[in-house]
Structures are given as C-alpha cells and as structure tokens.
Amino acid sequence: xxxxxxxxxxxxxxxxxxxxxxxxxxxxxxxxxxxxxxxxxxxxxxxxxxxxxxxxxxxxxxxxxxxxxxxxxxxxxxxxxxxxxxxxxxxxxxxxxxxxxxxxxxxxxxxxxxxxxxxxxxxxxxxxxxxxxxxxxxxxxxxxxxxxxxxxxxxxxxxxxxxxxxxxxxxxxxxxxxxxxxxxxxxxxxxxx
Amino acid sequence: xxxxxxxxxxxxxxxxxxxxxxxxxxxxxxxxxxxxxxxxxxxxxxxxxxxxxxxxxxxxxxxxxxxxxxxxxxxxxxxxxxxxxxxxxxxxxxxxxxxxxxxxxxxxxxxxxxxxxxxxxxxxxxxxxxxxxxxxxxxxxxxxxxxxxxxxxxxxxxxxxxxxxxxxxxxxxxxxxxxxxxxxxxxxxxxxx
DNA sequence: GGTGCCATGTAACGCGTTACATGATTAT
DNA sequence: ATAATCATGTAACGCGTTACATGGCACC
Numbered sequence: 001x002x003x004x005x006x007x008x009x010x011x012x013x014x015x016x017x018x019x020x021x022x023x024x025x026x027x028x029x030x031x032x033x034x035x036x037x038x039x040x041x042x043x044x045x046x047x048x049x050x051x052x053x054x055x056x057x058x059x060x061x062x063x064x065x066x067x068x069x070x071x072x073x074x075x076x077x078x079x080x081x082x083x084x085x086x087x088x089x090x091x092x093x094x095x096x097x098x099x100x101x102x103x104x105x106x107x108x109x110x111x112x113x114x115x116x117x118x119x120x121x122x123x124x125x126x127x128x129x130x131x132x133x134x135x136x137x138x139x140x141x142x143x144x145x146x147x148x149x150x151x152x153x154x155x156x157x158x159x160x161x162x163x164x165x166x167x168x169x170x171x172x173x174x175x176x177x178x179x180x181x182x183x184x185x186x187x188x189x190x191x192x193x
Numbered sequence: 194x195x196x197x198x199x200x201x202x203x204x205x206x207x208x209x210x211x212x213x214x215x216x217x218x219x220x221x222x223x224x225x226x227x228x229x230x231x232x233x234x235x236x237x238x239x240x241x242x243x244x245x246x247x248x249x250x251x252x253x254x255x256x257x258x259x260x261x262x263x264x265x266x267x268x269x270x271x272x273x274x275x276x277x278x279x280x281x282x283x284x285x286x287x288x289x290x291x292x293x294x295x296x297x298x299x300x301x302x303x304x305x306x307x308x309x310x311x312x313x314x315x316x317x318x319x320x321x322x323x324x325x326x327x328x329x330x331x332x333x334x335x336x337x338x339x340x341x342x343x344x345x346x347x348x349x350x351x352x353x354x355x356x357x358x359x360x361x362x363x364x365x366x367x368x369x370x371x372x373x374x375x376x377x378x379x380x381x382x383x384x385x386x
Numbered sequence: 387g388g389t390g391c392c393a394t395g396t397a398a399c400g401c402g403t404t405a406c407a408t409g410a411t412t413a414t
Numbered sequence: 415a416t417a418a419t420c421a422t423g424t425a426a427c428g429c430g431t432t433a434c435a436t437g438g439c440a441c442c
Contacts, residue, residue, distance in 0.1 A: 002293045004429080009297040019393060028296050035287055041430060043395060048428070068394075085304045088316030089291040091353065093346040094228055098282040100195045103221050103338055104202040111278045123281030144367070145296055148360055153286040155352040160284065163345045170341065197401080212421055234402060236423060241400070261422075389441085396435075403428075411420070 001084075003037060004045050008054065008073060008081040015058045015072035018042050030146035046071055054080055102167065113171060121164050128157045194277075196230060197238050201247065201266060201274040208251045208265035211235050223339035239264055247273055295360065306364060314357050321350045 003025065010016060010024045022042050029035040046069075049055045054077035058070045073081070098120055105113040135150040196218065203209060203217045215235050222228040239262075242248045247270035251263045266274070291313055298306040328343040 001429080002288065002290045005290075006293055006297060009301055012301065018395075029293065038431065039393090039395070040397090040432080045429080085294065085298060085301075085309060086312065088313045089294060090316065091320060091346070091350065093349045094342065095195065096342065096345060097195045097198075099342050099345065100199055100222065101278065101282060104199060105278060108202055108205065108278075116278060119279065120281045123283065127284060144363070148356075148363065149287065149289065149292050151359065152289060152292065152353075152356045153284070155356055156286045156349060157284065159348040159352045160345075163341075163348055166344065167341055170337070174337070194401080211423075231403070232421090232423070233404080233425090238401080387442100390439100391441105392437105392439075394436085396433105398431100398433085400431075401429090403426100405424105405426085407424075408422085409420105410422105411418100413418075414416090 003041055004049065005081065005084045007042070007045060007049065008077055008084070011055055011071055011073040012078060012081055015070045017068040017070050018046060019068075021046075028145070030143065030149065034146060034149065049077070053077075114168070117164055117168055117171075121161065124157055124161050124164070128154060128161070131157070196234055197242065198274065198277045200235070200238060200242065201270055201277070204248055204264055204266040205271060205274055208263045210261040210263050211239060212261075214239075221338070223336065223342065227339060227342065242270070246270075307361070310357055310361055310364075314354065317350055317354050317357070321347060321354070324350070 006025050006028065007021055010021055016024070018039065022037055022039060025037050025042075026032060026035070046055065050057065050071070054074055055071045056074050058072040060067050060069050102113060102116055105111045105116045131150055131154050135147060135154070138147050138150070140147060199218050199221065200214055203214055209217070211232070215230055215232060218230050218235075219225060219228070239248065243250065243264070247267060248264045249267050251265040253260050253262050295306060295309055298304045298309045324343055324347050328340060328347070331340050331343070333340060
C-alpha cells in the first residue's frame with residue numbers, strides 16, 4: 001500500500017502524470033538503490049485507483065512524444081488519504097519466512113537448524129555491514145530521511161541477530177529432545193466414533 | 194514464499210493433499226490466530242508448483258466426498274527445496290509503509306508528523322501488549338515454536354518504538370527547518386544545452 | 387544518421403487475498 | 415429434517431514483479 005497511498009498524497013499537492021509520480025516517490029524514499037519503484041507499478045496502480053474512483057484523468061498532454069495522462073485526486077481519494085494518515089500501520093512480523101524455514105529444518109531429515117541459523121546470521125551481518133557503510137557515507141544535511149530509514153533497518157537487523165542468538169541458545173538447551181513432528185491433526189469438535 | 198516452500202518441505206516427507214498441507218502449515222506456525230493460511234492460497238500455490246514442474250499429482254482419491262488430489266515432490270522440486278534451505282532469507286525492511294507515511298506527512302499540508310508518530314506509537318504499544326499477554330499464556334513445553342515467534346515479533350516492535358522516539362527527537366532538533374519538498378528532478382547524464 | 391538512453395507506457399505473471407461453491411458428517 | 419461445519423476446492427481481484435514496446439532527443 002505504500003505506493004498507492006504515496007500517489008494519492010502526491011496528487012493531493014497537484015495533478016501529475018506517471019513519470020512525475022515515480023520521480024517524486026524515489027526522491028522521497030531515497031533513489032532506486034534504496035527503494036526502486038518500477039514504472040509498471042505506477043501505471044497499474046494509477047489504473048486501479050482510477051477504477052476505484054479515487055483519482056481521475058484531468059487531461060492528456062501530447063507534446064510530440066508519448067501521451068501524458070494527467071491524473072487528479074477526487075473527493076473520495078482525499079477522504080481515503082486522510083483516513084490513511086489518521087490510522088496506524090500494522091506490522092506484519094508474524095509472517096516471517098525465516099521462522100518457517102527454521103521450524104521446517106527441525107522436522108526435515110538432512111537439514112541442520114544450526115546450519116540454517118549460521119547461513120542466516122552470515123547474511124544478516126553482511127546486510128548490516130552494507131547498510132552501516134552506506135549510512136556513514138550519507139550527507140546528514142541533505143539526506144536525513146534516508147538516514148532515518150537506514151537506522152530503522154539497522155535496528156531491525158540487530159534485533160534479528162539477537163533473536164538468532166537466543167534461538168540457538170534455546171536449541172542447545174533442548175538438544176536431542178526433538179520436537180513432535182507437526183502433523184495434520186483434526187481440530188475442533190472431537191468425533192464420537 | 195513461505196507457503197510455497199513449506200509445501201515443498203511437507204511433500205518431501207510424503208505425498209499429501211491440500212487439506213493436510215494446510216493443517217501441517219498451521220500446526221507449524223501456531224494456528225490460525227497467529228498465521229492463518231487461507232485454503233485458496235494452498236490450492237493456487239499447488240497449481241503453480243505443478244505448472245513449474247516442482248510437484249506432480251500422484252493420485253486422486255475419491256472416497257465419497259470431493260476429490261483429493263495427492264501431490265508428490267519431483268526431482269527439481271527437491272533441488273529447489275534444498276537450495277532454499279541452503280540460502281538466507283533477505284530482509285525487506287527497506288519497504289516500510291510507515292516510513293513513507295511519515296515522510297509524506299512532512300510535506301503535506303494539514304498533516305502533522307507528530308500526530309502520525311503518536312498514532313503509530315499507540316498502535317505499536319497495543320500490539321506489544323497483546324503479544325506479551327499471549328506469550329505469557331503459552332505453555333513453554335508444547336508451544337516453544339510459537340514463543341520464539343512471539344519473541345521475534347516483540348523484539349521488532351520494541352525496535353520500532355525506539356526508532357519512533359529517535360525520529361521524534363530528530364524532528365524536534367530540526368523544528369521549523371522544513372525539508373525541501375521532494376520533487377521531480379531529471380537524473381542521469383546532464384544535458385549540455 | 388545511427389546508437390543509445392530518456393520518457394511513457396502495456397502485457398503477463400507470482401504471491402496473497404476475499405468471496406463463493408459443493409458434497410459429506412454431525413448436532414439438535 | 416434442518417442447520418452447522420468439515421473438507422475440498424474455483425474465480426476474481428490487489429499489489430508487486432519482469433519483460434517488452436515505442437517515439438523523441440543527445441551525442442559522435
């Protein structure tokens with residue numbers, strides 16, 4: 001939903017066309033190496049927003065080149081935008097791919113959870129190193145926003161690393177005490193067979 | 194990719210049909226209130242995995258009720274699964290919806306970044322409270338996995354809260370020194386007009 | 387006066403969602 | 415019997431992706 005709402009917000013300032021919106025977004029989040037937005041996403045999102053009645057085409061410029069469809073915010077688009085600003089963003093941390101991988105590694109023959117943890121830790125350290133480097137190369141005057149984003153990511157990576165250590169310690173504790181294999185079990189009301 | 198790879202992993206143990214896979218997944222991650230997987234996702238994923246040649250239909254049971262298509266892992270499916278276990282999971286923290294909202298609130302009339310931060314902090318505290326409660330109600334013997342997942346989420350929420358405090362302090366520092374409005378600017382090779 | 391890149395898009399797919407369908411089993 | 419719900423799916427959509435199309439402008 002980031003792109004969708006960012007588009008609404010940019011159109012609240014003034015009507016724009018696709019390329020402008022893309023540039024505005026990348027300027028906001030810090031360029032394509034931080035958060036590259038593909039053109040296609042802008043245009044498909046614009047189409048869907050128009051179908052939903054949140055924006056409308058104001059005019060079509062055609063100065064020699066390709067068409068430039070200028071979009072403007074509608075009333076309901078403004079309402080939706082305000083609702084977005086007024087509400088919080090729910091975290092979706094519960095959906096964690098690494099957690100699934102780790103759990104599966106515990107019940108899969110030939111896959112060591114310690115190896116999975118080790119690999120993940122290596123990747124996290126590398127990401128942390130890259131980010132720290134890029135963060136220290138930023139100019140704090142002009143790129144405050146990017147630094148804040150770097151900080152957030154770094155703090156999450158550090159949390160992930162601490163969690164990995166915790167999990168590993170936990171695994172050591174219960175070593176050779178295998179988890180019951182998670183199995184298909186009927187739930188709900190028991191049957192009186 | 195969590196569901197997709199979890200399916201591969203479950204089929205590596207033995208061939209199964211859709212409902213079994215759904216139950217196995219929910220047992221793994223801790224039931225529908227933690228990570229509810231909709232049946233539709235299982236079946237569409239199965240279809241795509243079959244098209245990709247990673248799994249194949251082994252047989253079709255039909256004991257009175259609806260068809261039960263039994264899927265089995267193929268050779269390339271096993272390879273893909275092993276590749277997944279052998280690689281790390283990249284974090285995607287750079288895509289942060291709240292960050293976008295915050296940045297937009299800085300350049301939007303009538304929206305206070307302090308208010309946005311306040312709302313978000315409220316939501317994070319509530320999520321933290323709920324999770325802490327649920328965590329302490331779990332049985333550490335039988336639900337170790339869920340506790341680990343709770344811990345990970347809690348650590349991330351705490352990181353988010355610390356980051357919010359940091360951002361707010363930063364905003365106070367530069368108060369009344371507005372950011373330049375992020376604008377459409379041509380990049381790349383400068384033109385020699 | 388061709389090569390390459392800038393600016394603007396379309397098509398098709400992948401993962402995940404909500405809404406709906408359908409036949410069997412169980413509760414009342 | 416009727417209603418709930420279990421067990422198994424299909425259809426259609428939303429957000430995001432990669433791959434491709436196309437017409438002008440800059441440069442050598």
